[in-house]
Amino acid sequence: MSSVESTILVxxxxxxxxxxxxSGSMSMLNMVSALxxxxxxxxxxxxxxxxxxxxxxxxxGVFRVTADLLKRYGSDRVIDTPLAEAAIAGGAVGLxxxxxxxxxxxxxxxxxxxxxxxxxxxxxxxRNRTHGRFSMSMVLRMPYGGGIRAVEHHSxxxxxxxxxxxxxxxxxxxxxxxxxxxxxASIQSPDPVIFYEPKAVYxxxxxxxxxxxxxxxxxxxxVARKGNDLTIISFGAMMRPVLxxxxxxxxxxxxxxxxxxxxxxxxxxxETIRESVSKTGRCVIVHEAARSCGIGAEVVxxxxxxxxxxxxxxxxxxxxxxxxxxxxxxxxxxxxxAERIAHxxxxxxxx
Amino acid sequence: MPRKSIKIKPTVQYLSILNGKGxxxxxxxxxxxxxxxxSIYRLMLVARRLDERCIKLQRQGRxxxxxxxxxxxxxxxxxxxxxxxxxxxxxxFREPGSFYHRGWPLERIIQFWxxxxxxxxxxxxxxxxxxxxxxxSQCPHAMGLAWAMKLRKDDHAVLCYCGDGGTSEGDFHxxxxxxxxxxxxxxMLVANNQWAISIPREHQTASxxxxxxxxxxxxxxxxxxxNDPLAVYVATKEAVDKAKSxxxxxxxxxxxxxxxxxxTADDPTKYRSDxxxxxxxxxxxxxxxxxxxxxxxxxxxxxIEDIExxxxxxxxxxxxxxxxxxxxxxxxxxxxxxxxxxAELVQQRAEFAACLEREGIGKxx
Numbered sequence: 032m033s034s035v036e037s038t039i040l041v042x043x044x045x046x047x048x049x050x051x052x053x054s055g056s057m058s059m060l061n062m063v064s065a066l067x068x069x070x071x072x073x074x075x076x077x078x079x080x081x082x083x084x085x086x087x088x089x090x091x092g093v094f095r096v097t098a099d100l101l102k103r104y105g106s107d108r109v110i111d112t113p114l115a116e117a118a119i120a121g122g123a124v125g126l127x128x129x130x131x132x133x134x135x136x137x138x139x140x141x142x143x144x145x146x147x148x149x150x151x152x153x154x155x156x157x158r159n160r161t162h163g164r165f166s167m168s169m170v171l172r173m174p175y176g177g178g179i180r181a182v183e184h185h186s187x188x189x190x191x192x193x194x195x196x197x198x199x200x201x202x203x204x205x206x207x208x209x210x211x212x213x214x215x216a217s218i219q220s221p222d223p224v225i226f227y228e229p230k231a232v233y234x235x236x237x238x239x240x241x242x243x244x245x246x247x248x249x250x251x252x253x254v255a256r257k258g259n260d261l262t263i264i265s266f267g268a269m270m271r272p273v274l275x276x277x278x279x280x281x282x283x284x285x286x287x288x289x290x291x292x293x294x295x296x297x298x299x300x301x302e303t304i305r306e307s308v309s310k311t312g313r314c315v316i317v318h319e320a321a322r323s324c325g326i327g328a329e330v331v332x333x334x335x336x337x338x339x340x341x342x343x344x345x346x347x348x349x350x351x352x353x354x355x356x357x358x359x360x361x362x363x364x365x366x367x368x369a370e371r372i373a374h375x376x377x378x379x380x381x382x
Numbered sequence: 383m384p385r386k387s388i389k390i391k392p393t394v395q396y397l398s399i400l401n402g403k404g405x406x407x408x409x410x411x412x413x414x415x416x417x418x419x420x421s422i423y424r425l426m427l428v429a430r431r432l433d434e435r436c437i438k439l440q441r442q443g444r445x446x447x448x449x450x451x452x453x454x455x456x457x458x459x460x461x462x463x464x465x466x467x468x469x470x471x472x473x474x475f476r477e478p479g480s481f482y483h484r485g486w487p488l489e490r491i492i493q494f495w496x497x498x499x500x501x502x503x504x505x506x507x508x509x510x511x512x513x514x515x516x517x518x519s520q521c522p523h524a525m526g527l528a529w530a531m532k533l534r535k536d537d538h539a540v541l542c543y544c545g546d547g548g549t550s551e552g553d554f555h556x557x558x559x560x561x562x563x564x565x566x567x568x569x570m571l572v573a574n575n576q577w578a579i580s581i582p583r584e585h586q587t588a589s590x591x592x593x594x595x596x597x598x599x600x601x602x603x604x605x606x607x608x609n610d611p612l613a614v615y616v617a618t619k620e621a622v623d624k625a626k627s628x629x630x631x632x633x634x635x636x637x638x639x640x641x642x643x644x645x646t647a648d649d650p651t652k653y654r655s656d657x658x659x660x661x662x663x664x665x666x667x668x669x670x671x672x673x674x675x676x677x678x679x680x681x682x683x684x685x686i687e688d689i690e691x692x693x694x695x696x697x698x699x700x701x702x703x704x705x706x707x708x709x710x711x712x713x714x715x716x717x718x719x720x721x722x723x724x725a726e727l728v729q730q731r732a733e734f735a736a737c738l739e740r741e742g743i744g745k746x747x
Contacts, residue, residue, distance in 0.1 A: 081533065107533050112560070113559060113560060113563055115556040115559065115560065117522060117552060117553055117556050118522050118525065118553075118556035118557060118559070118560045120522070121519065121521070121522020121523055121525070121526065121553060121556070121557065122522050122523075122525050122526035122529055122557075122560060123526060124522065124523045124526055125522065125523045125524060125525060125526015125527035125528070125529060125530060125540075126526045126527075126529060126530045126533075127526075128470075128511070128523065128526070128527060128530075129470075129526075129527050129530030129531065129534070130530070131530050131533065131534075148516065148519065149519065149522065149553075152515075152516045152519055153514075153519060153523070158718050158719070158720070158721070159499065159715075159718045159719050160499055160502045160512065161499070161502050161503045161504075161512065161718075162499055162500065162502075162503055162717075162718050163718045163721075164503045164504065166721065197719050198719050198720070200720075220721075221721035221722075222720050222721055250724055250725075298724035298725065298726055299726065301725065301726060302725070
C-alpha cells in the first residue's frame with residue numbers, strides 16, 4: 032500500500048508559471064515584505080492602481096504590509112480613509128467604474144462584514160447586472176485566521192462566504208513567494224478578488240522571492256509535495272502544520288503523502304484535486320475554519336463526484352469546530368496542529 | 383469657564399421659485415431658455431405617461447412589480463438638464479425621466495421591471511449607473527466616482543439620487559461623511575417624498591430637515607420645493623457648478639410627494655389618508671408647470687395636445703419594442719459572471735444546457 036517515494040517538487044510556496052526573464056536575483060522575504068513588494072510593483076507599473084484603507088498610509092498598515100508606500104507614491108495613490116468599511120468597499124465600486132483599480136485593505140477579516148453588503152450586492156454583481164458593460168476590477172485584501180493571540184473578531188476564517196458568492200474570486204496564499212505572485216495576479220484580474228492573507232504566517236518564515244515581477248494563475252492549486260499513499264488538501268496558515276505532520280509521519284512510517292495547497296478557493300482547482308486523490312485513494316482535508324459547509328465540504332463533494340471509485344477510505348476533515356473561534360486563552364488548544372493532523376492521517380491510512 | 387456656544391455653520395436655505403399655484407417669484411427667475419423649459423415639461427410628461435403605462439403593464443402581467451414616480455417628476459427631470467455627458471448620474475429607482483434624458487431607450491427602462499438584466503445596461507458613452515435596489519447602497523458608489531474624479535483632477539461632478547428613507551441607511555451616512563472629509567464633487571439629491579413604503583418622514587429621523595444633515599458632515603445643505611422644476615434646476619445647477627469648481631459636495635433636499643403607491647405590491651390605504659394625498663395632488667409639478675408655461679406663452683392648447691400625442695406615441699412604441707425583445711436565452715446567465723468563465727462554470731453551463739433540452743425549454747421568458 033505504500034511507497035517511500037516522495038518528492039518535494041519546489042519550495043513550499045512556489046509553483047510559479049509566469050516569470051519574466053532577467054537577472055534571476057532573489058531576496059529572502061517574509062510574507063509581509065513579499066506583499067509589500069507586490070503592491071510596490073503594482074503601484075509603480077500601473078498608474079490606475081490606488082490603495083485605500085484605514086491606517087495604511089502614514090501608519091504603514093497595522094501589520095506594515097503597506098510600509099513606505101505613502102512616501103514613495105503620495106496620498107493620491109496610497110489613501111488613508113476614515114473608519115468606514117462600507118464606504119471603502121462601496122467607494123471602491125465608484126473608483127473602479129471610473130477606471131481606477133482600487134486595492135482595498137480591510138484591517139481584519141472579522142470587520143469585513145461591515146462592508147459585506149457592498150460586496151454581495153454590487154461588487155460581485157456589476158459585471159453580470161450590466162452584461163459586461165461595467166466591471167469591478169479590484170482587490171479586497173484582509174488578514175485572516177487565528178494564531179496571534181488577538182482579541183475577538185481578529186482571528187476569523189469565513190472563506191466559505193466568498194466561495195459561495197458568484198462573481199468573486201477568492202485567493203488564499205500560504206507563503207511569501209505565492210503571496211506576492213497571487214497578489215499581483217489578483218490586482219491584474221478583470222474581476223473582483225478577495226485576498227485572504229494568513230496573518231499567522233506574516234512573519235513566520237522567509238523564503239526566496241524573485242526580485243523581478245512574478246505572477247501565478249488564479250484558480251490553480253499547487254502540489255507542494257508529491258506522494259502516493261494519501262493526499263492532504265489544505266491552504267493558508269494550515270499548510271505549515273500540515274507539512275510538519277507529513278515530515279513526522281514519513282520519518283516514522285514508510286508512506287509517502289501528497290500535499291495539495293489549494294491557493295485559490297474560488298475557483299477551486301477540481302482537476303488537481305481529482306488527479307491527486309484518484310492516485311492516492313485516501314484524503315484528509317485541513318482548514319482552520321468551522322467544519323460544516325466549509326471549503327472542506329465542497330472539496331469532499333467534488334472528490335465524490337469525480338473520484339468515488341478510487342477511494343479506499345472515507346475522507347476525513349481536520350478543521351475548526353462549529354463554534355465561534357475562542358478568545359485567545361483557548362486558541363492554542365483549538366487550532367489544528369501537526370499532532371491532530373498526523374493522527375487523522377494515520378487513521379485514514381489504517382482504514 | 384462658563385458654558386458657551388460653539389458656532390456651527392447655520393446654512394440651510396429654502397428655495398421655491400414657482401409656487402404651488404404656478405406663480406413665479408420674479409426675483410428668483412432663472413430665465414431659462416423657453417426651449418429648455420419646454421424640454422423639461424415634455425420630459426416630465428414622458429415620465430408620467432410611461433409610469434401610467436407601466437402600472438397597466440403590471441396589471442396585465444407583462445411586467446413585474448413596478449415602482450411609480452408619480453408626483454416626483456420635477457426632481458429628476460429638471461435636475462437631469464444640469465448634467466453633461468462627462469458627469470455621472472447615480473440612480474435610486476424612481477427616475478425614469480433621468481434615464482430617458484441621459485439616452486437610455488425607453489424600452490430599456492421597462493425591461494428592468496420586466497425582469498431583464500438588459501434593463502441595467504446604459505448605452506455606450508453614457509455615464510450612468512442603473513437602478514440600485516438595496517436602498518441607499520448607491521450612495522457610496524456615487525461618492526467613489528466623485529473621489530476618482532478628484533484623484534484624476536477631472537472637473538466633472540456626480541449627481542446621486544436618494545430618498546428620505548435612504549437617509550437612514552448607513553451607506554448614506556458613510557458616503558456623505560467621506561464626501562465631506564475628502565471634499566468631493568458630489569451632489570446628493572434627496573427626493574423627500576414623505577414616505578418610505580409605510581413609514582412617514584417624521585418617523586424616519588428626528589432631524590427637522592434632511593438638508594441640515596449636511597452640516598454634520600461639514601458641508602452645505604439646501605431644502606427646496608421639489609415639485610418646482612425651476613427650483614430643482616437652480617439648486618442643482620448651483621451645486622454642480624460649485625462641485626466642478628472645487629467647492630465640494632452639497633446635499634439638496636427636494637420636498638415632494640409620492641402620489642402613487644410605493645410599488646404595485648403596496649396598498650397605501652393601510653397607512654395614509656386620502657385627504658393627505660388630495661392635498662398634495664394640488665401641488666402636482668406637471669399642471670403647475672404647464673400653467674406657468676401657458677401664462678408665459680411657451681405652451682398653448684395646440685402645443686399641449688401635440689406634445690401629449692407625441693409622448694403617448696413614444697411610450698406605445700417603446701412598449702412594442704419591449705414586447706418584441708422579451709424572449710431571451712436562459713443560458714446567458716452564465717456569460718457575464720466573470721470576464722472569463724472558470725472551468726466549473728463551463729461544466730455547470732453544459733449541465734444546464736442539457737437540463738433545458740431535456741425539459742424542452744428554449745428561448746422565452
